[in-house]
Amino acid sequence: xxxxxxxxxxxxxxxxxxxxxxxxxxxxxxxxxxxxxxxxxxxxxxxxxxxxxxxxxxxxxxxxxxxxxxxxxxxxxxxxxxxxxxxxxxxxxxxxxxxxxxxxxxxxxxxxxxxxxxxxxxxxxxxxxxxxxxxxxxxxxxxxxxxxxxxxxxxxxxxxxxxxxxxxxxxxxxxxxxxxxxxxxxxxxxxx
Ligand SMILES: CC(C)(COP(=O)(O)OP(=O)(O)OC[C@H]1O[C@@H](n2cnc3c(N)ncnc32)[C@H](O)[C@@H]1OP(=O)(O)O)[C@@H](O)C(=O)NCCC(=O)NCCS
Numbered sequence: 246x247x248x249x250x251x252x253x254x255x256x257x258x259x260x261x262x263x264x265x266x267x268x269x270x271x272x273x274x275x276x277x278x279x280x281x282x283x284x285x286x287x288x289x290x291x292x293x294x295x296x297x298x299x300x301x302x303x304x305x306x307x308x309x310x311x312x313x314x315x316x317x318x319x320x321x322x323x324x325x326x327x328x329x330x331x332x333x334x335x336x337x338x339x340x341x342x343x344x345x346x347x348x349x350x351x352x353x354x355x356x357x358x359x360x361x362x363x364x365x366x367x368x369x370x371x372x373x374x375x376x377x378x379x380x381x382x383x384x385x386x387x388x389x390x391x392x393x394x395x396x397x398x399x400x401x402x403x404x405x406x407x408x409x410x411x412x413x414x415x416x417x418x419x420x421x422x423x424x425x426x427x428x429x430x431x432x433x434x435x436x437x
Pocket of ligand 1: 285290356362392401
């Protein structure tokens with residue numbers, strides 16, 4: 246394990262299809278606004294039924310701008326923009342958060358907007374950032390959860406090297422349906 250594991254450094258990570266880099270608010274905010282209003286992102290990342298995007302008022306704009314202009318100052322989490330190398334454009338974000346320092350563990354989350362999906366970018370972004378967490382930062386465990394109705398997400402995580410650990414049943418009420426939440430993780434000693 247490195248002597249000082251820290252999330253304060255904001256690296257740029259290069260893959261074949263994607264580059265992960267720190268947030269550049271002015272450049273990235275237009276893409277992030279589209280991503281946050283996208284029906285798939287709302288469906289698969291909301292913790293409550295959100296069939297349509299909430300109204301985008303001034304307060305929301307301020308909240309989002311404040312959020313993304315402060316991501317690079319956070320010492321306990323790592324927020325990176327996923328850039329499609331084919332176009333040089335940002336298509337979404339991938340994040341390590343919920344750092345559990347004594348147990349060398351954290352959570353991973355990802356959301357890609359409509360321009361970034363279904364071309365293998367998500368799988369590679371998850372793999373790159375997990376590799377950074379387990380090898381460069383010396384963490385032992387990266388975990389995440391994915392709603393059972395998000396089959397694309399689950400498949401992408403499996404391809405990236407995550408394994409299912411369990412199912413929390415009926416976690417989300419989506420319209421008139423109950424949706425399970427699947428817990429997955431990648432561990433350092435199984436990581437290749
Ligand atoms: C989930 C997400 C990160 C995946 O990234 P992606 O770049 O779109 O996915 P990839 O192209 O890398 O891989 C998707 C895989 O799922 C498969 N897939 C797509 N739709 C599927 C479906 N309905 N059922 C089963 N598999 C499906 C694809 O065929 C592909 O697998 P393959 O390479 O074996 O053919 C991205 O789609 C996203 O951000 N979606 C919206 C928000 C979201 O779901 N975030 C995650 C919340 S846990």
